[in-house]
Amino acid sequence: MGLRDDVERFQSVGEERREDLADFIQYGDLGQSGATEINVPVKIVDPPEFEYDRRDQGGVGQGDGDTPDVGQPVGPPQSQPGDGDEEGEPGEEGGDHEYYEMDPEEFAQELDEELGLDLDPKGKTVVEETEGPFTDLTRSGPNSTLDVERMFREGLKRKVAMAFDEDFVREVCTVAGITPREVFEWAREERLPVSMAWIERAHEDVADERGRWESIADVEASVEREPISQRIRRDGIDHVPLRREDERYRHPEIVEEREKNVVVVNIRDVSGSMRETKRELVERVFTPLDWYLTGKYDTAEFVYIAHDAEAWEVERADFFGIRSGGGTKISSAYELADEVLSEYPWNDWNRYVFAAGDSENSSNDTSERVIPMMEEIDANLHAYVETQPSGNAINATHAEELEKHFGADADDVAVTYVNSSDDVADAIYDILSTEGETDE
Template sequence: MGLRDDLDRFREVGEERREDLSEFIQYGDLSGGNRNDIQIPIKIVSLPGFEYDQRDQGGVGQGDGGTPDVGQPVGQPQPQPGDGDDGEEGEPGEEGGEHEYYEMDPEEFAQELDEELGLDLEPKGKRVIEEKEGPYTDLTRSGPDSTLDFERMFKEGLKRKLTMDFDEEFVREVCKVEGITPREVFEWARSENLPVSMAWIEDAHAEAADDRGTWASIEDVEENVERETVHEQIRRDGIKHVPFRREDERYRYPEIIEEKEKNVVVVNIRDVSGSMREKKRELVERTFTPLDWYLTGKYDNAEFVYIAHDADAWEVEREEFFGIRSGGGTRISSAYELARELLEEYPWNDWNRYVFAAGDSENSSNDTEEGVIPLMESIPANLHAYVETQPSGNAINATHAEELERHFGDGDDVAVAYVNSEEDVTDAIYRILSTEAGDSDE
């Protein structure tokens, strides 16, 4: 293996060794890039190269001012660029190294998260943006001749032929039975389920007048004359005629396919009251940010609404959403009241909806049961989710998440997740994204 092969291998390893997606979500810097350009750090592998030892500058052709005499000192190596300016040595770590990132768009992020967590979320189209003709799979009783479904018509005629045809020669032999009347022949034919008319039998009976008496009874005919089925007749003679009827005609026309745009609005709600300290806020960001990226990658058009609340609620920009902290109390229902108002701009018939809320589960007395739960039930959405962040374990009055679980149980449109540390983040994301019902848009 040559040097070029070594270099190619180093580059390959360097490209492959970007940070693991789960590891990145749990511990990485999520602030890099933006919602449409996700930057995941690469674990750099330095490429090998040649350089001269700065301590070995002597030798043939290296002297200053000619060849030195025997025993003459040749001096010390001169400072080289990068060894420090004005004779001063540089301190290690003074200049940051250049960071490299693997740039990932939301579609790729969503695909990789599906694979890593075993998710299978299929976005639902809501708003019809186009109707177009699909394959000619539907049938009607009228249409241009060019769309006549001849194959179907032939099959219908063939089924009729197989049903209506019978062994005429055998019936003619029955007409030759001694003393038999047309009515007796007709009644026998009906008992045999032969589709023959009385008029046909009367004609056949008249034609057999000279041969009447050939057989003593119908049983005598059945013992001595071999009957031939319709299938055997077709195999022998082929099909000379297929009895078509007007009612057999069907004309193909295209199926009308509705192209639907996959729109989604995501409402992110965060408790910013005094109890939501830095570690809790970080866990909210570490959970909500990948959810935003994932849904951006899954839908054609994604809109995001950010609501902060203490005892009151207000809409904020994403840039300030994760950093706000107030000194007020907590009334979670105020955020849902604002969410319901803001979602009026995103009609349920046209938009998929996700309502994600997070906090430390502390809420004012009776607000969960009397305020939040009724509001959640009144807001149509693909999914409601609540994420409890309690790094030190549940506080005595942190009961909001438990009350939601008790009320909604294992419903297919409400998810409750607990995040006490970074290790819980990907489990919480899976819990949320795997809860949505398959038919929630109906």
Template structure:
């Protein structure tokens, strides 16, 4: 077994023993992961140890003063096993305790678990490359001649030109019938693709004593059995196929435009005084997997993090999930800043754009209806989403999510999700991503 086999085996074991993906999203420690590396805990199995039988309290070998006692593990202690020695818990490594996956693998597994299949669309053409030889042209190198197509064309023409030559020669044996009469009969009555020249040549080749042996057409038809094209091909085969220059087609590769799949994700969260710890944790549990998922789906992913109370400001990822304020709430301030950043740095013609917002749905009076909803309609995006985090259920003044949902209804580019506990997180992620899937 080589190194590659060892790696594959390690990966297989890790997949079997790591925490379930949905369970990890709902309850796992997301803080151990980075934006470009997802670390899922592996369930550690305690290894068995030999112990002295506790029922046997006496006999040979029962010692004191440092000798093994009932229940003690057999073997010399490893460094760090005793109190106060090096190797206290958490001081060394621990890499084996996590299964590491990149965002692409995370996205693939989340697709499988949630039954999604988001197919990101590229916008900016960055490369043109040759695909399969599926297109045809009238000229090209001999080696690219589509002979199969040429043969079919020729065979089709062969079948269209084919007729029962013996049947026509038999008509030349009718008393009083010459080439002119036979040609008229063959073309007008029998619809046979025979030329006047062929009939004249056949008549010249016919021995004189065979001319006029049939009294009329009826007698000829009784004596001569007419065969179909299929019967003749089965009997005689195909000697030649009439190829023509105009039938020639040459294969050339389809030109495929490679489009760079760029995405910018704007994450907005309420950091006002009403956003307590549980609410903040639910925001993190929802937004973090979405970031991993979209980063895994797109070639190039950029993230913008906006925090707001009554005003909005841009923050980095670390600040985004930990910051809090004691101020009021005006959600529109975040959308105003998002619109400004997107217009200046991420034009919709070149970027796939996602705008995700989360909070407890509390907002200043009339801000949702008069400002937030118009801004959501003005900001071009693949998807707008709002996630309400209310661990204790809806508060009386928590109406933002409901207002957004009532206004946009079943719109294919706006999703609203409700999260009151970790159990709701995967359902919220599904609601958001399935809306985008249907939009695609």
């Protein structure tokens, strides 16, 4: 194995040493990443390399008297000052890191694999209609598109359906005293596709033979019927009855190219009870969700709403750092979200509404205002993330009320609890795996 192979192996090992995505979103430094570039830390190990030392060399092939003979093992070089062998306390600084860069699309693919997700976004806005394969059929069209095979199959099915054992019917016509009408009535009871005109001709053809049988029962007991399939295999098919009604013309299927658009409304409680740890947990959930949906959709737009007793729209850069001293009224955020989403029609946009807080809310606001609005606002998914690192407060009932009202099996509402970084990956999975089939 040469040096090039060693370096390539080192590079591949370096990629494998990047943090698992689940660990990264739970404990990693998300601040090194942007909206469209995710930087996952990779611990760096210097690759092996050769070094040429010019000191104390007398020339090519010249030694200083201590040069080992061929085959003699070479010991480690003498330590030099500053090479790490001097006495001292162990270092406390972390090793160097570089970053494995991925875009949101790669992030979404890897998160699917990491968490076992399978979100298949639906396109809503038709951007182009193209002709697909000739799978549709119409009753008219140019001769070049006539589906000859189908026409032949229809004629062949008719041929088989209309066939019957003609010799056996002729034998029935030889029964003593039988009339064409009686033969026809018998044929109808036997479900034989024979016409009255055909029977009349056959009855006349065997006039000299009439009286051979005393009854139809005698014919059925003495003459064996020949299956249609056997007759066709023996005699073949002389012609296939083709009719104009069997004509179908191949027509190209119209394929609609749909753009996958999504708008995500992120709502965060910024009231006085939402201290730093709670804010950080919300960021650890919402940021990967933003990356994931950006990677899954062709066009992704994000709206950030902060609220205490009132709600206002903010920029993403300010969303996770705001802290207010006011009370809490969650419905104010949903009222603003409903107003914002009016600019993103449900027929054209996939819509997600993600809210987070510590479940504290003003009296009766959840049942009287928030729940009705969640039911009225069309969205692929409504989600609420409760953060209570130090345990539930007595009046923190918002998540519990949502869960009780919508139930644990709702396919458009997810309620999840994040009390520490350990809960982040599970919360993201719960949210993204809840969405059911969306309406077109």
